[in-house]
Amino acid sequence: MWIAVWLSKMARVAGVLLGVAVGNREKWDKVWEMYLAETDAQEKNKLMASLCAIKDHAVLNRFITLCWDEKNVRGQDYFLAIISIANNPIGQNLVWDYVREKWESYVNRFGLNERYLGRMIPAITKRFNTNLKLEEMKNFFAKYPEAGAGTAARKEALENISGNIKWLQNNKNIVIEWFTKNV
Numbered sequence: 001m002w003i004a005v006w007l008s009k010m011a012r013v014a015g016v017l018l019g020v021a022v023g024n025r026e027k028w029d030k031v032w033e034m035y036l037a038e039t040d041a042q043e044k045n046k047l048m049a050s051l052c053a054i055k056d057h058a059v060l061n062r063f064i065t066l067c068w069d070e071k072n073v074r075g076q077d078y079f080l081a082i083i084s085i086a087n088n089p090i091g092q093n094l095v096w097d098y099v100r101e102k103w104e105s106y107v108n109r110f111g112l113n114e115r116y117l118g119r120m121i122p123a124i125t126k127r128f129n130t131n132l133k134l135e136e137m138k139n140f141f142a143k144y145p146e147a148g149a150g151t152a153a154r155k156e157a158l159e160n161i162s163g164n165i166k167w168l169q170n171n172k173n174i175v176i177e178w179f180t181k182n183v
Contacts, residue, residue, distance in 0.1 A: 028054050032063075036072065045080065048073075052084040052091065060091045064098050079116040079123075086124035095124050096133075100140050112148025121150060122157040129164035137161060 028051065035047040051063060067073045067081045082099075085091040099106065099120070110117045125137065137157060141147075147154050 025056060025059050028056070028059050032066075044077070048077070048081055049084055052081070052088050054088075055090055057090060057094065060085060060088065060094050061098075064091075064094060068102075079120055082120065083123045089127075092124065092127060096128075096136075099124065100136075103140075103144055107144075112146055112150070115149045118148060118150025118153045120153075122153050122160060125157050126160055127164070128161045129168050131165065134158070134161045134165065 031047055031050055035044060035051060038044045038047060052060075054060060054063075064082070064085060067078060067085075070078075073081050082095055086095040106117060112118075121137075125133070128134070128137070141154055141158075
């Protein structure tokens with residue numbers, strides 16, 4: 001019996017996630033209303049994950065802005081939301097640009113010693129792999145040198161990007177060659 005209930009819940013989550021991922025703003029808005037009305041924290045998190053899956057730049061940008069308002073997303077859920085949006089390949093640059101633009105607001109709201117704020121930078125930039133992104137990050141850190149709880153995380157973020165760049169330089173042609181032969 002419990003397996004049937006569990007499978008039913010998992011099917012619902014998968015259906016909502018897929019529906020938003022391949023859907024449009026209208027579908028996203030329906031799930032957003034479900035999210036706002038939901039009272040169970042676990043269900044809210046599942047709906048949030050679905051909301052982050054959409055492939056529409058404008059909707060993701062709107063979601064980033066909506067998340068900032070605690071009437072929409074509780075403060076304790078904010079970083080989960082932003083990191084989840086950044087895990088969407090379309091959302092990654094949107095979140096990075098938003099964070100850089102609003103950094104002073106982040107510091108005012110959360111404080112430099114907020115560990116989640118400190119961990120946010122490596123979490124939203126973990127897939128960056130270009131010299132352009134590395135330079136953007138270095139410039140951002142130079143503009144805002146005070147890192148508070150994020151000092152070690154900044155170093156980690158720079159190392160991650162540098163490692164990703166090196167990996168691509170060393171392996172890109174090998175991967176392309178393998179795909180050309182095997183796919």
